[in-house]
Amino acid sequence: DLFYDPMEETLLKEVVDLIARSLREAKDTDCALRCTKLLIPDKLLEHIGQELLHLAASEPCGLRGALIDLCVEQRDVCESMGQLSVDPYLVPTFQLALVLRLESGGLWPKIQGLFSTKSPSTPVVRQAIKLSTGFRVIKKKLYSSEDLLIEEC
Numbered sequence: 001d002l003f004y005d006p007m008e009e010t011l012l013k014e015v016v017d018l019i020a021r022s023l024r025e026a027k028d029t030d031c032a033l034r035c036t037k038l039l040i041p042d043k044l045l046e047h048i049g050q051e052l053l054h055l056a057a058s059e060p061c062g063l064r065g066a067l068i069d070l071c072v073e074q075r076d077v078c079e080s081m082g083q084l085s086v087d088p089y090l091v092p093t094f095q096l097a098l099v100l101r102l103e104s105g106g107l108w109p110k111i112q113g114l115f116s117t118k119s120p121s122t123p124v125v126r127q128a129i130k131l132s133t134g135f136r137v138i139k140k141k142l143y144s145s146e147d148l149l150i151e152e153c
Helices: 006-026 044-056 108-114
Strands: 035-039 066-074 077-085 094-102 126-141 149-152
Touching: 006 044, 006 066, 006 077, 044 066, 044 094, 044 126, 044 149
Parallel strands: 035 126, 066 094
Antiparallel strands: 066 077, 094 126, 126 149
């Protein structure tokens, strides 16, 4: 590829690791991911990385120019898990809202309810939450008035 930049691959690995770390830290806070164990499907982070690289390819600073809003969607409510600046020394050129979903089909939601712990004075803390393999990315260029680009994955 004419525009291949090996630094983008290195940066991508760091960004994907940062996303994974942010998700694991969020499970200990009072949010949609509050649980004792967060299950992330094998290929989810790899798929997210490929999509981030694809969306950054047309940007003047590549992935370095990204500002990433990390969100989790549960029952039609989208909750922010934080914002990641890929390169804090660079003014962001585009913003990505990465919207992850909780697993809602099959047996998993029914089974996880059986293992919730609750005492009268504390909120429900689910034992384990599983993320879905599907996600949505919304891209907004910060230097242009172009329409939003929404990618369903």
